[in-house]
Amino acid sequence: MHRFNLIGSALMLVLCCAVFPRKKAEREVALAGQLVPVQVLRTNCNTSAHFRSFHFTFRGREHALKVGRADCNDLRKGSNMLLQHLDAYPDVFLLPGYYSKGENWAWVGLFVIGSYGVISSWRHLRKEKT
Incomplete structure (x- = not known):
């Protein structure tokens, strides 16, 4: 045992x-990240909560971020939005207030x-x- x-x-x-x-x-x-503009490439909102995400570009690179149902439904391809980001962590993005x-x-x-x-x-x- x-x-x-x-x-x-x-x-x-x-x-x-x-x-x-x-x-x-x-x-x-x-705590210290600045809001940076990103452009939404595509969304994946029709799946279960664990796989709901959207893809976006920032400085020419594509990234993905998991989101909730309400946030996912508000996203549109080609739209711009603001995410929190620090240059020290190039792959970490957060929705404001997350x-x-x-x-x-x-x-x-x-x-x-x-x-x-x-x-x-x-x-x-x-x-x-x-």
Whole structure:
């Protein structure tokens, strides 16, 4: 049982460590990013919520951004809109007002729970060996 908990907790830590750099970049863009104009190329609004997105160009490069149903329905091909962006993170764009501190706290909570699970399971496995 403790071995299963150790593996699950370790996987949770790996997932959190993979997500943290992107979340850090999003936080910095939300707090210090400037509004930049982008041109909408195409939208993908007829799919489920997980895949709803739009493609746009910024400085000659194409990017994609996931959006909610209301935002997606407002987008039209060829229209211009403003997104938050920082030059330090060339692939991170946010809709104005998108940033949620609660989401970051949730990831921190998962990291803490995963860390506790790894430490606790490792200690129990060590005790079982002796």
